[in-house]
Amino acid sequence: MEPLYVRSNLSSTCRDRQQYASGFCKASLTNARVNVEVDFVVFPLTVAHVQASLAFAKKHRLCVTLAVSLVHENTQCDLDALRDALDPDMPRLLENPADGPAVMTPMAPLEGLSDEENAQPLYGLGLQQMEPLYVRSNLSSTCRDRQQYASGFCKASLTNARVNVEVDFVVFPLTVAHVQASLAFAKKHRLCVTLAGTGHEFYGRNQPLHCNGGSILIRPLLMKSKEADLADAAGLGHPSFVCGAGNVFSELQSFAASHDRLVASGNCPTVGLVGWALGGGHGPFAPWLGLGADQVLAVDIVRASGKHVRATANNKYSDLFGALRGGGGGTWGIVTHLVLKAHDLPELSAYNGVFMAPIVDEEAWKTFVNETVMFTGRLSNNATTRMYFLVGGGVFQGIVTGTQRGTADTVQSQEFLAMLARAGAQVATVTPRLSTDGYEAVPHPLYTTNTGEAVNSALLYKDTDLSVSKELRTATGMYVSVQPQAEIEEALGSGRTYYSESNGDLPMSRYWDSPTYWKLWLVKRKYDPFHIFGCRRCVGDDTYFSV
Numbered sequence: 001m002e003p004l005y006v007r008s009n010l011s012s013t014c015r016d017r018q019q020y021a022s023g024f025c026k027a028s029l030t031n032a033r034v035n036v037e038v039d040f041v042v043f044p045l046t047v048a049h050v051q052a053s054l055a056f057a058k059k060h061r062l063c064v065t066l067a068v069s070l071v072h073e074n075t076q077c078d079l080d081a082l083r084d085a086l087d088p089d090m091p092r093l094l095e096n097p098a099d100g101p102a103v104m105t106p107m108a109p110l111e112g113l114s115d116e117e118n119a120q121p122l123y124g125l126g127l128q129q130m131e132p133l134y135v136r137s138n139l140s141s142t143c144r145d146r147q148q149y150a151s152g153f154c155k156a157s158l159t160n161a162r163v164n165v166e167v168d169f170v171v172f173p174l175t176v177a178h179v180q181a182s183l184a185f186a187k188k189h190r191l192c193v194t195l196a197g198t199g200h201e202f203y204g205r206n207q208p209l210h211c212n213g214g215s216i217l218i219r220p221l222l223m224k225s226k227e228a229d230l231a232d233a234a235g236l237g238h239p240s241f242v243c244g245a246g247n248v249f250s251e252l253q254s255f256a257a258s259h260d261r262l263v264a265s266g267n268c269p270t271v272g273l274v275g276w277a278l279g280g281g282h283g284p285f286a287p288w289l290g291l292g293a294d295q296v297l298a299v300d301i302v303r304a305s306g307k308h309v310r311a312t313a314n315n316k317y318s319d320l321f322g323a324l325r326g327g328g329g330g331t332w333g334i335v336t337h338l339v340l341k342a343h344d345l346p347e348l349s350a351y352n353g354v355f356m357a358p359i360v361d362e363e364a365w366k367t368f369v370n371e372t373v374m375f376t377g378r379l380s381n382n383a384t385t386r387m388y389f390l391v392g393g394g395v396f397q398g399i400v401t402g403t404q405r406g407t408a409d410t411v412q413s414q415e416f417l418a419m420l421a422r423a424g425a426q427v428a429t430v431t432p433r434l435s436t437d438g439y440e441a442v443p444h445p446l447y448t449t450n451t452g453e454a455v456n457s458a459l460l461y462k463d464t465d466l467s468v469s470k471e472l473r474t475a476t477g478m479y480v481s482v483q484p485q486a487e488i489e490e491a492l493g494s495g496r497t498y499y500s501e502s503n504g505d506l507p508m509s510r511y512w513d514s515p516t517y518w519k520l521w522l523v524k525r526k527y528d529p530f531h532i533f534g535c536r537r538c539v540g541d542d543t544y545f546s547v
Contacts (some may be wrong), residue, residue, distance in 0.1 A: 001027075003049070005041040038065060067190075078185060079135065082171075085181040086132030090174050092222055094126025101250030101269040104198050104221075107158065125155040130222075132178070134170040157217055159199020165206055167194065169216040174223060179302045179334050182218050186532070187306075191216045193533050195330045197246060197272035201500075205535045206330060218334060220245040221272075226255045230342060236297040236312065239342040245274045245335050252340075261342040264289040274338060278329040279500035280468040289343055293325040293466050298339035301332065304532040308336070313465050323523040323539075326467035328499055328511075330535035331524060467520055469512055471496035508537070 005027040027041040040062070042053045057064050096102040096119070104121030117124030134156040143154035143164035156170040169191070171182045186193045192208040192215040199206070208215035223244035230239040241263065243252060250269035256262055266276050266283040273292075276283075281292015289295070298312045299321060311317035311324065324332055497510040508517055520539045531540060 001043060003043055003045075007039045038063075075189070078188065079133070082181060082185045083131075083133045086171065086173065086178050087175075088132050090132075092126070092130035092132065092172055092174070093128075094121055094130065094222065096120055101254075103248055103251060103270060105200075105270045122155045122158055125152060130156075130172060132172055132174075136168045156219075159196055159201065159206070165194060165196055165199075165208075165217050167192075167208060167215040167217040169214070171216065171218050172222050173218065173220055176300075176302065176308050176336050179218065179220065179336060180306050180308065182216065183302060183304075183306055183334065183532075186216045186218075189214065193218060194535060195219070195334060195533070197221050197274060198248060198270060200268070200271045201275065205537055207536055208534070220274075220334065220336065222246050223336060224251060225337070226252070228255075228259050228261075228342065229339075230259065230261070234298070234339065236339060238297060240297050240339050241342050242337055242339050243273060244337055246272070248272050249276075256342060259342070261344065263340055263342065264292065264295050266292070273340070274335050275329045276500065277338060277340070278324055278327065278335070280326045280472055280498065281500075282472065282498060289341075291326075291466075291468060291472065293468055295340045296325050296338055297341060299324050299335055300337035300339075302334040302336060304333060304528040304530065318465075319523050320527055322465045323467055323520050325465065326499075327520045327523075328538050331533050331538040331540050332527060333533060467512070467516060469496040469516070472498060506537070508539075508541075 002023060005024040007024050008022065024041065027043070028038060042049075044050045044053055054064070056062075094104065096104065096106070102121075106119050106121065107123060109118040110123065113123055116127070120127060131152060134153040136153055137151065143157060143166075153170065154164060156172070157164045157167060159165060171178075173179045173182055183193065185191075194206050194208050194215060194217050196206040196217060196219055198221060206217075223246040225242075225244040226247065227242040228240075229236075229242060232239055234240065239261070241252070241256065241259075241261075248270050249265040252263055252273055253265060253269075264281075264283065265271075265273070266281065277292035277296055279292075281295070283292065298310050300308065300310050301320075301324070302308050309317055311321040313321055315321075320332065324335075329335065496512075497506055499511045502510065511517075512520065517539070521542075524540045528540070534540060
């Protein structure tokens with residue numbers, strides 16, 4: 001063997017098997033069946049060799065990584081042990097019911113799959129018993145090759161963004177012990193750990209971060225337990241529901257309704273509650289019940305150490321609790337359960353409006369923005385309202401839905417019609433309707449990745465033990481556009497960006513001010529000092545931070 005191997009072609013990676021004709025790719029290979037993505041590989045024999053290698057690295061300011069074997073020689077034995085620890089005989093099924101809300105959004109249909117598979121989450125992977133552990137079998141290919149979807153691995157790593165998380169192992173835990181076993185395996189083999197539930201994340205945050213070796217995706221998607229604590233036996237100060245990390249809004253609202261209760265949620269039935277709440281959680285209930293982060297009374301989480309703890313506002317993990325409520329998911333540990341506020345069902349009335357407005361010039365756009373902001377700002381404190389906006393092709397389309405405690409507010413409906421008329425919009429319908437069901441009271445008639453929402457600025461919840469930006473508390477509206485942002489920013493002014501629905505290339509300073517971010521960063525260092533957990537544009541990914 002050579003003492004030193006140098007990458008000869010920086011534009012290629014060792015995932016291309018043709019590169020294995022070179023000694024470099026063989027030299028950087030580990031027993032994890034993956035290559036350490038570096039530029040130089042050294043095989044020292046003596047202390048002096050090690051010192052010379054380190055001096056070279058320091059002189060040329062190279063990152064230094066070490067491996068005897070990034071994965072232990074008994075890799076297959078460890079994989080078998082992990083599979084056994086995950087209790088493979090426990091039921092693992094995932095199916096959108098025929099007579100109820102979907103639990104995960106179906107993907108774009110693929111040729112070669114049946115209609116039933118194309119109509120189900122993960123292309124029907126969960127219609128039959130799922131494996132607890134999926135392993136990438138061919139490192140030279142990625143799941144971007146649609147032919148790979150014949151394998152369970154590519155289906156298992158798929159998200160609702162219709163992209164795959166590029167990892168080497170995918171785990172579906174059912175219990176806290178399963179999560180701990182998966183984390184222990186990852187730590188032993190020095191794997192990057194990334195997390196995803198339903199995967200309602202459209203900007204690649206859950207792709208492995210700064211990975212020199214293999215990576216593992218831990219998906220608590222099937223952890224769907226639900227318990228009611230309406231008498232507050234836990235002493236958290238509010239009736240609550242204890243929810244497994246795999247629950248989506250439709251499942252949680254159905255459970256709450258069975259107890260004559262309501263939970264504050266977002267709009268899309270298939271969004272997972274953990275990522276939504278930890279990212280701040282704006283939604284139609286925000287003016288009345290508070291943000292998603294306001295709903296969290298406790299978080300059960302597996303720390304980087306492997307210990308399973310409960311974080312609350314009043315125990316020794318209060319700093320972690322505050323960071324979790326608005327600091328985003330995927331970077332603090334593996335959440336297994338959330339304890340959320342259970343609210344009494346209100347009397348609700350609602351009206352829906354559908355409209356389309358041509359954007360003829362910049363002034364017309366500014367007028368429309370100002371009119372909508374003024375309208376939503378006049379809604380009462382007990383009202384909830386939302387507007388979905390899609391801007392493209394010179395047309396501004398949207399749906400407005402308002403709900404208000406008590407009787408239908410037809411005056412405001414008429415006011416909205418008049419506002420649309422002034423903005424030159426063509427109104428399809430504005431229809432008052434009455435509902436007392438907790439979920440149907442806030443219908444979701446339009447779903448698109450390019451959505452926005454306007455809410456009343458008179459938020460009733462001012463809990464300071466959160467990590468959301470103050471702008472998310474006080475803003476009257478949020479607008480999302482598929483067009484260039486210059487005219488929108490000019491009309492709306494400067495401000496923060498909602499963490500969970502934002503352009504993936506934004507700096508951290510769009511989410512948090514500098515003091516808040518560095519406070520979060522210190523919590524990250526305290527509970528995950530070796531950066532076991534990582535995700536893109538998350539706290540700890542300092543590549544993207546600027547103020």
